[in-house]
Amino acid sequence: MLPHQSSSGSRPLEFHANDIPDLYAALDNLLAQIPRGSVTTYGDLARALGDVKAARWIGERLLHHDHGPHCPCHRVVRKDGSPGLYVTGDADEKLALLRSEGVTIEDGRVTPDFRADQFATDHPLRSLRELQRRVPHELTLTPPVDEPRTIGGLDVAYVDARTAVAAYVQLDAHTLETLWEATLTLPVRFPYVSGYLAFRELPALLDLADHARREEHWADLVFVDGNGILHPRRAGIAACFGLLSETPTIGIGKTLLCGTVDLAEMPADQPRMIVHDDEPLGAALKCRDASRPFFASPGNLLTMEETVRWSRHCLTDHRLPEPIHRADRLSKRAVRDAGRNDA
Structure with missing residues (x-):
């Protein structure tokens, strides 16, 4: 695909299919960074991707993904510390996994401690937003x-x-x-x-x-x-x-x-x-x-x-x-x- 030639005299606006990040892989990479015994939120993951608007997709993705015995998706909760939904359909199972990893649970809630700025990320949505601008x-x-x-x-x-x-x-x-x-x-x-x-x-x-x-x-x-x-x-x-x-x-x-x-x-x-x-x-x-x-x-x-x-x-x-x-x-x-x- 050829770059669009800017009429404003600025650098041409270029776009290629390879410029679009694989957001599925980017999310998997972020999940893998959450340490055992720590908890993050859907919003923090979205901010690490570059836009809090991605939080809804993240929630849906974690409900419908290839889930295995060592999957870290249970380490993601709502911003108020409540567990939210879980891929198995049992939110208590999510809390039990967190408890087994040493996470303190009080009244069915946890305190998220792994925040957006702790992820190693290139914020892929941020670059797309700049392109949109x-x-x-x-x-x-x-x-x-x-x-x-x-x-x-x-x-x-x-x-x-x-x-x-x-x-x-x-x-x-x-x-x-x-x-x-x-x-x-x-x-x-x-x-x-x-x-x-x-x-x-x-x-x-x-x-x-x-x-x-x-x-x-x-x-x-x-x-x-x-x-x-x-x-x-x-x-x-x-x-x-x-x-x-x-x-x-x-x-x-x-x-x-x-x-x-x-x-x-x-x-x-x-x-x-x-x-x-x-x-x-x-x-x-x-x-x-x-x-x-x-x-x-x-x-x-x-x-x-x-x-x-x-x-x-x-x-x-x-x-x-x-x-x-x-x-x-x-x-x-x-x-x-x-x-x-x-x-």
């Missing part, structure tokens, strides 16, 4: 040079936690006829952590974009399942993807990630702006008056006005714009096929 300064939110003749839709679905299917559909921009479609199945090295969706799905989307370009079916404007600048750091997956692929993009969110918008009695023919930190970042739209809204935002190389115009143009009988609806349907079909092949 650069993205908004590199985006170009201007109208496309030419009127799009083709429109694309990108979506990612999951066979399991470690296997993704990326789907792409190309449509005629005016008739919305499907012209071409493709899927790729790829391994996943990064879990879902709130605010970091881009790093879970970008490798698959960029590989699929390269494939579509080689086949000469890359669209002039691409809808991405996920947010554009409608993101706490203005760096949703549609923004990152649009920047790195040098493609005009629109992000389509099914839930409101950030910002405020008045949805009361909202009719389908009146999009409403979403504001975050006093800045308009996207628009809420509906297919029909009775439909649930979706949330569109520019990714790259597109204005807010064009984002709303093309989002409305691509609405038919489905809740979401047709490029996203068809890419979603294609990815789910590929996941079902993969499941049947594994049976």
Whole structure:
């Protein structure tokens, strides 16, 4: 993948699949550092990874991992010292293991003593967050040079936690006829952590974009399942993807990630702006008056006005714009096929 050439004159923003850390391996490394007789918290592990937002994923991961007789996962508790859930389903077993290692337990609680700053770590999420902070300064939110003749839709679905299917559909921009479609199945090295969706799905989307370009079916404007600048750091997956692929993009969110918008009695023919930190970042739209809204935002190389115009143009009988609806349907079909092949 080529680096994006910065228009600001700063060092080019580079991104490669190898830049994404294996967070599963990073967590295992941290767990191995907790000494016998010591206890840490989910939050401390998350801070050692670089962002406390990872605490929820850590809790879920420790409930569903390859657990052996010498696994140190029992040395992780909640911030109040209560044991929390345990992989075996028995929290008392967790406390019994801690007691056998010399940890003092009072009223079913322990005192965490191994804190975030005691881990040897390179804080992998911190470097990704720094990369996200650069993205908004590199985006170009201007109208496309030419009127799009083709429109694309990108979506990612999951066979399991470690296997993704990326789907792409190309449509005629005016008739919305499907012209071409493709899927790729790829391994996943990064879990879902709130605010970091881009790093879970970008490798698959960029590989699929390269494939579509080689086949000469890359669209002039691409809808991405996920947010554009409608993101706490203005760096949703549609923004990152649009920047790195040098493609005009629109992000389509099914839930409101950030910002405020008045949805009361909202009719389908009146999009409403979403504001975050006093800045308009996207628009809420509906297919029909009775439909649930979706949330569109520019990714790259597109204005807010064009984002709303093309989002409305691509609405038919489905809740979401047709490029996203068809890419979603294609990815789910590929996941079902993969499941049947594994049976």
